[in-house]
Amino acid sequence: MKLVSFLDGPRLGYGAVKGDGIVDLSARLVAEAPKIRDCIATSLGKAAATVARIAPDLALADVRLLPPVPVPEKIICIGVNYADHASEMGRTAPPFPTVFTRFADTLVGPGSDLILPNNSAQFDYEGELAVIIGRRARHVRAADAMAHVAGYSCFQDASVRDFQRHTSQFAPGKNFPGTGGFGPWLVTADEVKDPHGLKLVTRVNGVERQNGSTADMIFRIPALIAYLSSFTTLNPGDVIATGTPAGVAAGRTPPPWLRDGDRVEVEIEQIGLLGHNVSAEG
Structure with a gap:
């Protein structure tokens, strides 16, 4: 997977690139992995399964990409x-x-x-x-x-x-x-x-x-x-x-x-x- 963090208007989210779009994982895994660091730590398998079965929610061209981990601890x-x-x-x-x-x-x-x-x-x-x-x-x-x-x-x-x-x-x-x-x-x-x-x-x-x-x-x-x-x-x-x-x-x-x-x-x-x-x- 290619994981990205993005701004969709004022909303900060993360997701996976699929074609020229993004599957919004921050919306779909909100309970268990509200932030990309949570996804990296605990939910990469579920994220991959989610990306495999659904179409993108957002166009890459419509969001602003941030550093993949926007605020790393180190x-x-x-x-x-x-x-x-x-x-x-x-x-x-x-x-x-x-x-x-x-x-x-x-x-x-x-x-x-x-x-x-x-x-x-x-x-x-x-x-x-x-x-x-x-x-x-x-x-x-x-x-x-x-x-x-x-x-x-x-x-x-x-x-x-x-x-x-x-x-x-x-x-x-x-x-x-x-x-x-x-x-x-x-x-x-x-x-x-x-x-x-x-x-x-x-x-x-x-x-x-x-x-x-x-x-x-x-x-x-x-x-x-x-x-x-x-x-x-x-x-x-x-x-x-x-x-x-x-x-x-x-x-x-x-x-x-x-x-x-x-x-x-x-x-x-x-x-x-x-x-x-x-x-x-x-």
């Missing part, structure tokens, strides 16, 4: 998780995952603008595979980790590079409002044969900037879940952004920073395409 990002990206940034492969967090108010859904901050010109793109947790995970072994994955999405971990480099902590450059693209949907894990063999491409104004494969992750998804669950509890709906391959603006000379009016897209095989226009703050 958004955990992994830095320098591809060797080629580590090299272009002048770093070596780390012995442990490089972890930083995003706030929920940084997230924007497909079609919404990424916001270019008015106090920096160093706005960079980073296409990534996002992993969405489906089952509570604490002290999980890598061998058991994939059973805790609900599905996958595209992520645009756009970075404000000068703020990111103020100290050794990445957080300031990763938490400007409206800089984290997420979507267009959550593809459930049963539909992705191997999340470590997916082509990932980022384009700016139609020009390819990143072309990588999730096969090249330094720390793969089981290792990430094992490590993260060793120090925090991962809950249904939590998001792990797994890192970006080479080709970011900061690794080029001169850096082609994102500008007002640019169009940036992340496309991941078997997942979909996440696109945003870049709009200057204010």
Whole structure:
């Protein structure tokens, strides 16, 4: 299934994409799964059965898509998780995952603008595979980790590079409002044969900037879940952004920073395409 969160007028709902429409699961599973996180945690089987037997309730074109999980409890990002990206940034492969967090108010859904901050010109793109947790995970072994994955999405971990480099902590450059693209949907894990063999491409104004494969992750998804669950509890709906391959603006000379009016897209095989226009703050 492809699960989406949406606004239908003022109403917040979630559902599954079917053709060019949406089966409104928030209306049909309201008692047991009023929110998409509830559906992910307890009701994916019933959701799939519901989608299989009924026609869409809404047209995709008539709603506004939001991040698949609109307000995750945790958004955990992994830095320098591809060797080629580590090299272009002048770093070596780390012995442990490089972890930083995003706030929920940084997230924007497909079609919404990424916001270019008015106090920096160093706005960079980073296409990534996002992993969405489906089952509570604490002290999980890598061998058991994939059973805790609900599905996958595209992520645009756009970075404000000068703020990111103020100290050794990445957080300031990763938490400007409206800089984290997420979507267009959550593809459930049963539909992705191997999340470590997916082509990932980022384009700016139609020009390819990143072309990588999730096969090249330094720390793969089981290792990430094992490590993260060793120090925090991962809950249904939590998001792990797994890192970006080479080709970011900061690794080029001169850096082609994102500008007002640019169009940036992340496309991941078997997942979909996440696109945003870049709009200057204010």
